[in-house]
Amino acid sequence: MVATRITSHFSILILLLLIGACSGQLSANFYSSSCPNLLSIIKTAVTSAVSSEARMGASLLRLHFHDCFVNGCDASVLLDDTANFTGEKGAGPNANSLRGFDVIDTIKTQVERSCPRVVSCADILAVAARDGVVALQGPSWSVALGRRDSTTASLSAANSQIPGPALNLNALISSFSNKGFTARELVALSGSHTIGQARCSTFRNRLYNEANINTSFAAALRPNCPSSGGDSNLSPLDTVSPAVFNNDYFKNLLSLKGLLHSDQQLFNNGSTDAQVSAYSSNSATFFNDFASAMVKMSNLSPLTGSNGQIRANCRRTN
Secondary structure, eight states, X not given: OHHHHHHHHHHHXXXXXXXXXXXXXXXXXXXXXXXXXXXXXXHHHHHHHHHHOTHHHHHHHHHHHHHHTTTSSSSGGGOOOBTTBOOSTTSTTTTTTOOOHHHHHXXXXXXXXXXXXXXXXHHHHHHHHHHHHXXXXXXXXXXXXXXXXXXXXOHHHHHHHSOOTTOOHHHHXXXXXXXXXOHHHHHHHHGGGGSOEEEHHHHHHXXXXXXXXXXXXXXXXXXXXXXXXXXXXXXXXSSSSTTSOSSHHHHHHHTTOOSSHHHHTTSSSSTTXXXXXXXXXXXXXXXXXXXXXXXXXXXXSOBOTTSSBOOSBTTBOO
């Protein structure tokens, strides 16, 4: 009788674990036995890449963001186009703009050598984004693992779901709300623009046609971003400390030195002004909120259980 009861309880426990595994639950210890060196492999590679080029920290973070905002964190953004498949790399927000694919390829090659067909590209992307921020003196957060990779991508979703640099505050709030984020989390995640660079084509209109911009700031940027031409010329999103993850981005907004229209919208006599001010004076609060929002973002609609696959090559399906 006792043995039967124990067996029954054990069966229920196994059932609950299986249900958890199939319901999108991720775990920090997912690869602890199947690929114990995973985190050290990723950290070493990311630290090396960021050391060679500080901008890569921002690029890896953006790659993860552009992945998760399009049908969840499933590495769909990494898929190359084929003769009968059009991926997300050519979408408006991504074309000639997203970068870091080679770093992910390098990590994937090293991971496959250590534990073949075990670790998803989506998980590598999530951890690399975190490690890129840490390498630039930003906050860390725990990345739960167990995502699987998509076998498809959506060009139309990438074009419609990734918030663009020309959006006004209401559109930004709506775009992030559609993914389950509050206005406070929108402001925190926008703080990622304390690192990285933007192309002239994304902020030209702000330099020449907007009034809520510091005049000396605009004048200093115009030679590198003329009224016509120079679309791909780059400027740092944070001109004060572009290679350090800190709260200078928010201080810049208070001085009307937001590079993108969407940046300055966060401090423009609107509902998010107070949050920008709070982060500008308290970097610890910003770091805490950013880390929490990144955990939430990395958990957007992951493929788990038997859904998706573990790609051997992040650029193509198996």
